[in-house]
Amino acid sequence: MNKPQKSTVKKTHLPCNLFTYLIIIVINTPELERTVTIESLYEGCKGGSRHAQGQLYNALASKLLGVCMRYASSTFEAEDMLQAGFIKVFNNLGSYRGDGSFEGWIRRIIVNTAIETYRRNRRSGQQVEIDEACDDAQQTFAMDNLECEDLLRLIQSLPDGYRVVFNMYAVEGFSHKEIAESLQISEGASKSQLSRARAWLKQRIKQLEGGIHESR
């Protein structure tokens, strides 16, 4: 009489055990990594797939936010620039001809958005000038001890016009002619602003390095 009772108990517990085994297997399974290139996301983004757009954003948002933070005077302004830039990217995907890299095209749109924001703010805001300072072109600095956040804080503390010219010339590699056309200023003004911005930054970096050495 006892034997059949035991068998019934085993049968009732069997599905529960299977379910727990399955859960354990799923939890311990390593994630399937799938390498997705930015170029391959282009078609999906162009087709309006929100998933593909999200993937592109996740791949480039952090890097492009760094670009925006160099052009902006604050982190909030940089986030607004990034948002507007990504919306422009998704709305103008049809204009990408495939001449250069897709990432480079996106970066250029983000930079253009930053320049546009500066031009819009320039109409309402006042221009602050930097005093004339001697820029020693051959002077070098050991920036290894400086953190990116420190340098970024220095760049953000530059007046708007100087900051944009310095970023466009020193980091993005624009010529003075291109800077003059895009910012609607003369080439001479671009050169002088770059020289002043450089001298100002060198001076500040020196102070920072001195401070760091003194603290050490």
Add this chain to the structure above:
Amino acid sequence: MNPDKRNEFDRQLAGKFDDFRPKVPNDLWDKIASKLDEQEQGTAVPIKQRLRFPSWWISIAAGVLMVCGIVYWYNRPVMVTYLQNPVVHAEEDMPVVEEPAEPAPAVEPLDIDRLKQLFAKRNRQAKNENEAEMQVAEMQQVDRSTGTTDNQLLIAEEAVPTTQALAKNDEPPVSPPAGRPIREEAIAATVPDIQPPVVLEEEEETLLAATEESKQPFGVSNILNYVVGAVDQRDEKLVTFSNDSEGSLKLDFNFSLAKNKKKRIK
């Protein structure tokens, strides 16, 4: 730009930011996605459809509507309250029952032949009468000249045939044609009856005046007239009060009495 010519400081700085990856806020993608969704919903309607009715057309339509509204507002029906003659107002409001118009009697065209016959008959009758009178007058003249008693009898005897002849002449000398019966009554009916104009408005006015006078209540004017009569003992009073047709108090000054008074004072 040639990278070899690039400033060392710039190159160092750009290299610092190559691997710079700041933390991105979590809600930034949600904002971008919501903006994109809004744009997609907004662009669902094509721009051409939106501009189907241009703004100038709408502004013209609005202007026309405004003008129509202003014209209607200044010409709107205004309710008029009549202080008098409510009965007359009620009669105006009564619906007018249109009576079926009687068909106008057909006017027969004038038959010139028949009229000529009628006038010829009348002329003959008149001629016969004149001839008979003439014969009687001649006989009387003959009697005067000859005698009186016998001639009178002769005249009486001869007068009989004349009357008989007259009687014979009364009969219609010409029988009318069979196809054209004479209808004098119908011809007379075609001529409209000329009736004297009935003046009713004056009677109504007099009647209304009579009713107003009779209905005039005993008011302030009567009291004032009594007071004036107590003060002024003359037949003609200097001031008389009366009520207007609308019920307002009316003052009548008899300035001739005032002048006389002044003269007396002087």
